[in-house]
Amino acid sequence: MANQPSMSRALARRENIAGYLFMLPSLIFFVGFVVIPMVLCVYTSFFDSNMNQNTPDVFIGFANYAELWKDPVFIKALKNTFIIVFVSVPVVCIFSLWVASAIYRMKDSIMSLFRIIFYLPVVTGSVAVTVVWKWIYNNYYGVLNYLLKGMGVIDQNINWLGDQRFALWGIIIILLTTSVGQPIVLYVSALGNVDATLVEAAEVDGASDLQSFWKIRWPLIMPTTLYILVITTINSFQCFALIQLLTSGGPNYATETVMYYIYYTAFKLYRFGYGNAMGVILAIFIGLLSAVQFRLAKET
Amino acid sequence: MNTGVKKITAYKVLSIILLIIFAILFAFPLYWILTGALKTPAAINAASPEWFPHEFTLRNFQVLFTKRSAPLYELPIPFTKLKVVGATVPAAVRWLVNTVFMAVMAMVLTCITAAAAGYALAKKRFRGRYLIFSLIVAAMALPKQVILIPLIREISSLGLYDNIWAVIFPTVGWPFGVFLMKQFSEGIPGEMLEAARIDGASELRTFTSVVVPIIKPGIGALAIFTFINSWNDYFMQLIMLTSNANLTISLGIATMQAENSTDYGLIMAGAALASVPIIIVFLLFQKYFTQGITMGAVKG
Known part of the structure; x- marks a missing residue:
């Protein structure tokens, strides 16, 4: 045809x-x-708009956007969001590539056992995962304090989620456990698809394991890496349930993220226009970051 | 050569040990939920944690099931304001009913609409298909949460707020399924479609008897993927549902933990109830699930 x-x-x-x-x-x-909704999101971001649908929205141009940059909570939220993204994206990629290369040549049954275990936190669901971590992190009854004290790493209980120094890292660790499942599945299948004869040929020519990885497998799994970079970035930007259920952005905005602040602005302050402006900014950042990742991946 | 072999084995042993340690860490939260759900309050609050419960109890589930109640179902009679109301049951049971209904409906609607649309995008040469496809790809790169505020207003004006369909419709609208089904439909041989057309089969008939059998594995993958994602999509449920009888199981557990934040036994029982069914579904259909994840990425 x-x-x-x-x-x-x-x-x-x-x-x-x-x-x-x-x-x-x-x-x-x-x-x-x-x-x-997407079109409305952009549209409403130029209005002073609230929950009451009877009062008309007032057009205020870029005022919402101007206010954002003067809002210390938004700046803090933006900073935290970027910390989460810039820590979790590389860690997720490297960790899942390591796990995948360690397991992809194992026996099928053992390989899928590992794959299932690393996928479990994703399937368990964000609420169940979050509440159990809340218990693990608990100041008095938490396993974490007990273990670390037993190993002599700390000598006093730490209130992990209530302490400004640790709260964001506590969140990032949970986020990491719920983020590697899908990348591992993707890498295992990508590595399995690499033509075995290419690798064998290289090994016959005397290439070391490391060389054959960087020269042959790495370039061939590049599209997968790129896809993983993009989905992990989007995922990390979206980190919400953890924050809403564990810290509500506290203590003292130490775990405030843009996503949580949008929710807070819309559902606690009822400032829809302002929240939409944040949504637009978030979407722009995600778009820019994805574009940069594509560019970098193309060059290597 | 000899040392090289030894190096590889030493590295391999080390990486397997590390892998097992990480696997234990990843499986631990789920283990802690399941055992915690069966522990006595004394064991839960013990200063040194009981790694394996000394004594099993159903107390936590008893509390969970008696705390709140709700009718098993409520069916509105069309064109009236009356409802058929089911027997009063523990609220957690109703939440499970809601969640299953939501996930099944989202799954069925997504599969039907996405299979048809994916086939059209891959095989039908209609005007505007490139435009539609680029829109779909662009929308997939955006975090869903960005559109939450306009979405909630739209849902309210449709009279669907606090109704389970308010969660189902946006899930069906999310274009990942269409994207996935397009990938699968690319593989349909053109000759088969041509032959069906020459035989005088109608478009619908061609779709149901030629296309669907070929893309069945894809539909299976999409079905399980949608089911699990919609079960765990806490964010959408949180913003759309409010009244006790309309909650999903994740949302119900989140509400309970906000009210009884120190009764970890009760909360773990809830977390177990929310996660065990979906984990079983995942384990049963894990092959299709893995396939769905990888197919979505291959040409992504």
Whole structure:
């Protein structure tokens, strides 16, 4: 079909109509619940808008955006969000690549056992994972303090989530455990797809394990790495349940993130326009970061 | 040569030991939920943790099931304000019913709409398909949360706020499924479609009897993926659902932990109830799930 230089007009019409009809159910949901809210998000960000739908929104131009940069909580939230992203993205990538290369040549049953274990925190669900970590981190009954004291690392109980110095790191550790599952699955399958004869040929030529990894496997799994970078970045930006359930952004905004602040602005302060402006800024940052990652990946 | 072999083995042994340590750390939270759910209050608050419960109790589940109650189901009678109300049961049971209903509905609707749309995008040469596809890819790169404020207003004006459909519709609209199904549909041989057309099969008939059987593995992967994701999509549930009888299990547990933040036994029982069903589903269908994750990325 694709090779025919010109389809007959009747056929082209049929293709058009059929195409639209098959698209229609999906488009209704996609446009209705994704595209329209996105457009409205940008639109409302230029208004002073609140929950009350009876009072009309007032157009205020870029005032919401201007206010953002003077809002110390937003700046703090932005800073924390970037710390989370810049710590978790490389750690997730390196850790999952390490796990995947350690397990992908194992026996199928053992390999999938490991894969399942590292995926468990994702399937368990954010609420269940969060509440158990709350207990693990607990000042008095938590396992963490007990273990660290037993090993002599600390000599006094630490209130991990209530202490400004540790709270954000406590969150990042939980985030890491819930982020590596998918990358490991992806890397295992990518490494498994690398043509074995290429690696063997290199080894016959006297390449070391490390050399054959960097020269052959690494370039071949680059698309996977790129995909993992992008999804992990998006995931880390979205870190929300952990913060909402564990710290509510505290203590003293030490764990405030943009995502949580948007939620707080919309549902506690009812400032929809201001929250939308934050959403737009967040989307721009994510877009920029993804673009940079694509560029970097293309160059290497 | 000899030393080289030794080096490899030493490195291998070390990496396997590390791998096992990490696996234990990753499995620990789930183990702690399951054992914690069965521990007595004394064991929960013991200064030195009981690594394995000395005494098993169902007390936590008893408290969980008696704390709140709700009708098993409520079905509105169309065109009236009346409802058919089921027997009163523990609220946690109702939450499970809600969650299963939500996940199944999201799964069925997503599979039907995405299979049709993915097929159209891959095989139908209709106008505007490139535009639609780029929109889908762009939307996938954005965090869902960015659109939450406009979405909630839209849902309220549709009269769906605090209704389980408010969570289902946006899940169906999320375009990942369409993207995945397009990848699978690319593999349908054009000759088969051509043959069906020459035989005079209608478009719908071609879809159901030629296309669907070929992309079945893809639909399976998408089904399990959607089911698990929607079960665990705490954020969407949190912003859309408020009244006791309408909560999902994750949301119910989150609410309970806010009210009884120190009764870790009770909270672990709730966490177990929220996570065990979905973990079982995951283990049963893990093969399809893995396939879905990797397929989404291959050409992504």
